[in-house]
Amino acid sequence: MVLRAPKELKFDPNQPRKDISEEAVKSLAQTYDSQNIINEPEIDENGKVITGELRIRASIKKNLKNIKCKLITGLTEVETFERQVIENLNHNDLNDKDKENAIRKLWESGSYKNKAELASRIGMTEKWVRFIIKLPEIRKNLGIKEVQNISPTSLIAIQSLTIDEQRKIVAKINSKQLKQGTELRELVVGIRKLPEDLKKAVLDVKKPIDLEAAKTIAVFPEEEQRGKFIREYQSLIRIKGEIAEDIKYHSEIIKGKRPRKKIIKDILQVKMEKLFKLKLSIFNQLSERYIDAIDNDEFKQKAFEILKEIFEFVKEELKKFDISTYQNVIEIKESE
Template sequence: MTKKALGKGLDALFSNEIPVYDETEVKSIEGIQFIQIDNIVPNPDQPRKTISDEDIDELAESIKEKGILQPILVVPKNGNFLIVAGERRFLAAKRANLSKIPAIIKQFTDEEILEIALIENIQRKDLNPIDEAFAIAQIIEKYSITHEELAKRLGKSRTYVTNVTRLLKLPTIVKTKILENKLSRGHALPLLQIEDENEIIMVAEKIEKEGLSVREVEKLVRDYSKKKIKDEDNNRTDKEKELEPFIKEIEEKLTYKFNTKVHLQGNFNKGKIIIEYFSKDQLESFLK
C-alpha cells in the first residue's frame, strides 16, 4: 500500500492561516464542520499521555475570548468521531463549556492515525521524550516497520528514532523523572552508557539534586566509565592481562563485522560473546 506524505500534509491541516470559525459561516468551507462535543472521543493511543491542567485552563480562557483558531482532526468511529489531532483543543473546549467544535473529518487507517498523532505532537515541540518513545515503539512493534522507514515518515534521522526508543531501557524511576520533566532527553541519553541499573538511578538523582547541565552529565558519565575500566584493570590477574591483546583484536574484528559493539568475556578455553543491538532491524541483520 502506498503511504501518504503525512508530515507534509499536516502543514496544510494545521496552517497558522486558519481563521477563527463561526458556525454560521463554516458550512461554506469544504471539509470543516461543527460537531457535537459529546460525540467526540479521545484517541486511547494518543502519544501525549501527560497534559497539564494549567495548559488546558489557559487554552480554555483563550477559546472563551477568541474562539478556536484551528479545527481538530477526526475520523468516524463506531458512531462517534475519534480525535486524530487536537486533543488539547478538545479538552479546553469542553472546559470552556462549548457544545460544538469545528473539525476536519477524514478517513485514515489505524496506522495513519498513529503516525499523524505522533507527527502533530512532535511538530508542537513539547512532547515528553518518554511519551514519544512509547509512541514510536508502538508503531514499530504494531506495524513491523523499520527505524529507517519510520524516520523518513516523521522527517527525522534513523539515529534520532533509535536513540528515542532506547530511553525505554532506562529504569522505571528514571523514566518517571523524565515524564515529570525533572530530566531532559539530553540528560537521559548519556545514562544509557552505564550498565548497572543502580548506578543509573544514582547518577539520575545526582543530576536532579545538583541541577547538572547536559555537558556536565556527559563528563560525569565519561569519568564514571574511565573509573570503571581502571577498577576492572586493577582487579584482573596477570593471566587475564596477557590475554588482553588477543581479546581486543577479536573484539575489533567482530565489531567491524557486525557494525556494533562486541565484548568478549573469558579465556582461550571458554567464555561468552556479548553483541550489542539497538533495534529489531539490527538484531535481524545478524542472522543474514
C-alpha cells in the same frame, strides 16, 4: 471542514498523550474569549478525535455549541496513531515516557520497513529513533531499579560513554549530586576531554571533584602531579562537608531542635585552621614541588597561572566557611 458539537465527539483512548491537565484545558479555554480555535481539530468519519483533543476539551469547558473540524476518512489504526504522534511531537506535548511508548508502539506495529523510514515519517533523526527503541536493553544493562527515575533523554545522553561510566553517572543522579538536563549534558561533553584519572575522579560518587576543577588540573601532563591535586581537592571537599554539618548541627541546637550540649569551640577552630592550611598547601606546597620541577619556562608560567586559578577558586569557596560563621555558636553560654 465540518461543524460538530464538541460534546458529541469521542476521544481516542489510544492516543499517545496521556497527561492532559485540567489546568491546560482551563488555560486554553480562556483564550476563546478573544480568539477562535486557531487550528481546527481533526476527526474521523465516526466522530473520533484524531488530533486536537486539548482544543476540544477546552471548547467543552467553554460550552461552545459547535466547532469547525477537519474530517479525515479512511485512516488505519496505525495511520491515525502516527498522525497523533507527529502532532504531539511538533508541539512538544509528549513527556519522555509517552514519547518513548509512542515511538516503540509505531515500530512494533510492523508498518515500517526500517527505522530510517519511521524516523522520516515522524520528522525525527534515525539515531534518535534507534536510541528510543533500544531503551529497554539500555535499562537492562544499567539495572532496571537504578534507572527507574532516569529520563529517556538522560539515558540517551550518556550512550557515548562506557557502561561503567554510565552506571556512575546514574548513581550520581540518584544521589542528587547531578541534575538531569543541561548539567548532565555538560558533564558528558566535559569528561570526554579529560585524562582517565580525572574522569574517574569527576565520576566518583563518594569523593567527586568538580568538572571545572578537573579541567584546571588537566593542564598538568604527569599523572602523579594530577593525582596530588585530586587528593588535595578531595580533602578540601571533605573538610568543607564536615564544617557544613557542624554549622547545621549547632544551628539546630540554637533553634532548639536538638538538646543543648557543651560546645567545644576548640574543635571548630581546629577544623577552620585545617581548612586554611589546606588552602595554603594547594598554592604553596604544590607550586614548590611541581612548578620548580618543570624545565620548560613557557609551561612553567602556564602551570603557575593554573595554580593561582585553583588558589582563587578555593579561596572563594572558603568564604562561606569563615570563622565568623561560628560566632553565634561559639558565644552560646556553655552548659554542663
